[in-house]
Amino acid sequence: MKKLLSVLLLVVLATSMVFAGGKKEAASTGAEFILNNGTEPQSLDPSKIQGVPEHRIYMALFEGLVGYDPETNAAVPGVAESWTRSADQTVITFKLRDCTWSDGVKITAQTFVDSWLYYLAPETAAEYAYMPAMIIKGAEDYNAGKAGKEAVGIRAVDDKTFEVQLVGPVAYAVDMMGHYAFACLPMHAMEKYGADWIKPGNFVGNGPFVLESWVPQEKVTVVPNDKYWNKENVFLSRITFLAIENDTTAYQKYKNGEMDWSTGIPLEMIDEVKLRDDFQTAPQLSSYYYYLNMNDPVLKDVRVRKALAMAIDRQELVDKVTRGGQIAADGYCPPMPGYTPAKGNHYDVAAAQKLLAEAGYPNGQGFPKMTIIYNTNEAHKKIAEYVQQIWKKNLGIDVVLENLEWATFLDERQSNNFAIARAGWVGDYQDPSNFLELFLTESGNNDGRYANPEFDAAMAKAASMPAGQARLDVLMEAEEMLVTRDQAIIPFYFYVSQNLIDLDKWDGWYMNTQDIHPYVGLKLKK
Numbered sequence: 001m002k003k004l005l006s007v008l009l010l011v012v013l014a015t016s017m018v019f020a021g022g023k024k025e026a027a028s029t030g031a032e033f034i035l036n037n038g039t040e041p042q043s044l045d046p047s048k049i050q051g052v053p054e055h056r057i058y059m060a061l062f063e064g065l066v067g068y069d070p071e072t073n074a075a076v077p078g079v080a081e082s083w084t085r086s087a088d089q090t091v092i093t094f095k096l097r098d099c100t101w102s103d104g105v106k107i108t109a110q111t112f113v114d115s116w117l118y119y120l121a122p123e124t125a126a127e128y129a130y131m132p133a134m135i136i137k138g139a140e141d142y143n144a145g146k147a148g149k150e151a152v153g154i155r156a157v158d159d160k161t162f163e164v165q166l167v168g169p170v171a172y173a174v175d176m177m178g179h180y181a182f183a184c185l186p187m188h189a190m191e192k193y194g195a196d197w198i199k200p201g202n203f204v205g206n207g208p209f210v211l212e213s214w215v216p217q218e219k220v221t222v223v224p225n226d227k228y229w230n231k232e233n234v235f236l237s238r239i240t241f242l243a244i245e246n247d248t249t250a251y252q253k254y255k256n257g258e259m260d261w262s263t264g265i266p267l268e269m270i271d272e273v274k275l276r277d278d279f280q281t282a283p284q285l286s287s288y289y290y291y292l293n294m295n296d297p298v299l300k301d302v303r304v305r306k307a308l309a310m311a312i313d314r315q316e317l318v319d320k321v322t323r324g325g326q327i328a329a330d331g332y333c334p335p336m337p338g339y340t341p342a343k344g345n346h347y348d349v350a351a352a353q354k355l356l357a358e359a360g361y362p363n364g365q366g367f368p369k370m371t372i373i374y375n376t377n378e379a380h381k382k383i384a385e386y387v388q389q390i391w392k393k394n395l396g397i398d399v400v401l402e403n404l405e406w407a408t409f410l411d412e413r414q415s416n417n418f419a420i421a422r423a424g425w426v427g428d429y430q431d432p433s434n435f436l437e438l439f440l441t442e443s444g445n446n447d448g449r450y451a452n453p454e455f456d457a458a459m460a461k462a463a464s465m466p467a468g469q470a471r472l473d474v475l476m477e478a479e480e481m482l483v484t485r486d487q488a489i490i491p492f493y494f495y496v497s498q499n500l501i502d503l504d505k506w507d508g509w510y511m512n513t514q515d516i517h518p519y520v521g522l523k524l525k526k
Contacts, residue, residue, distance in 0.1 A: 034240045047185065058180050059207065065078055065094050092166065093157070094161070096159075097160075101206050186204040200212065221239070221240045233521050248269065250262050260506065265498040267322070283513060284495040286494065287329070287334060291418070293448055306345050307352040312387060313390065314347065331491055333479055373402045374421070384422065508523055
């Protein structure tokens with residue numbers, strides 16, 4: 001999902017209003033857990049969200065067929081208590097447990113059929129529809145408007161049996177289904193309230209918590225859902241998601257004991273933070289990179305794209321600018337068992353200058369002034385300033401930096417109205433396909449509009465192959481096309497997770513490669 005760090009999101013809500021509803025008071029037992037989510041949520045509707053902060057709230061309010069193991073992030077039973085695969089691995093049959101929505105309405109296999117068809121419908125325009133479209137038989141054609149919903153390989157065998165037909169063995173399919181692209185949606189509430197169904201008082205969910213209040217630009221609070229099937233393992237009385245965009249402000253609140261978990265680290269205080277016992281950091285399954293607009297008349301030239309990439313000293317960037325242990329990378333996909341990232345086009349000033357000259361811009365002469373857009377965050381700003389300086393030094397070109405609020409930034413990127421734009425991606429499951437599928441021609445996240453039938457064919461081939469080295473080899477070839485040959489993006493580094501939380505105080509929170517932390521089982525230590 002989109003890696004956001006600390007950003008400011010705007011929703012179409014009056015900031016002077018406080019919405020309150022749902023449960024009026026938190027449960028009398030358990031502790032309140034306060035975290036800085038870094039942002040005003042884009043939405044609470046799973047079909048309209050696309051970022052890490054929204055995913056944190058989603059995990060409190062909703063549950064799909066499967067959830068996440070808090071230590072490994074592998075799939076664990078959710079609404080589905082078990083599942084089996086057919087002999088050829090292409091059909092998964094889920095057995096559902098008895099459970100209901102927070103308003104008492106029963107959840108059945110047909111609920112999942114209706115939810116997934118809604119999410120895939122072309123008119124829904126869900127950003128992540130390409131994920132189910134990639135793995136479910138017939139889903140891609142339905143999402144593209146080339147077939148009716150009857151073509152999609154999902155069916156309710158009976159109330160408690162849900163069957164999914166895959167395009168091939170798709171080894172990672174079940175792990176993938178923890179993502180909100182496979183959410184269970186309260187269609188009855190959506191039909192009753194329309195767009196207002198996500199407001200407190202109207203809200204219906206099936207997760208461990210329900211919406212209590214939403215104070216725009218300030219906080220979202222949730223309290224235990226007494227209809228949740230696993231409520232005996234919900235130990236928190238309330239979770240408060242703060243929308244503080246400034247990492248320094250959040251850090252001070254954390255140090256003052258006003259917050260239990262801070263998800264953004266102020267860059268200017270990184271040296272101080274690294275000395276703290278409650279600073280939790282680990283390699284993360286995520287990448288930081290820049291989109292290049294493949295429709296830009298200058299950036300259409302691969303020599304220009306490669307020159308820009310080869311003029312950046314990524315090691316200097318992580319050593320002197322970000323300074324948080326990030327791993328400089330010329331490739332895009334993080335290393336995984338059996339998978340080696342693309343070699344990419346490494347730092348080589350002479351080669352970069354030669355390529356730019358061959359493209360018609362010797363020493364940067366005649367190169368148009370381009371703009372790098374980034375969303376509000378001090379680290380993004382510092383990185384963009386470094387890129388601006390090093391391109392001027394090594395290539396003789398000038399770029400303009402533009403800081404945009406998150407909502408505007410998303411609009412500009414998704415509408416392809418940019419030249420160069422920052423981006424980050426954190427894996428939704430541990431497989432390189434989750435990174436590479438962003439750049440399929442029809443992907444909703446393909447903001448740079450990379451279009452390569454050879455790349456698409458390689459990804460389709462990998463999706464039809466069983467797990468194993470042969471499949472990973474095909475994916476490595478696809479990444480080499482994307483990054484080394486075509487330079488559709490400029491990779492910078494692989495993230496490390498950076499969190500502040502006192503693990504001597506809290507039980508049930510674990511460091512993991514995806515930096516995903518469910519709330520079921522989270523509690524104060526005795």
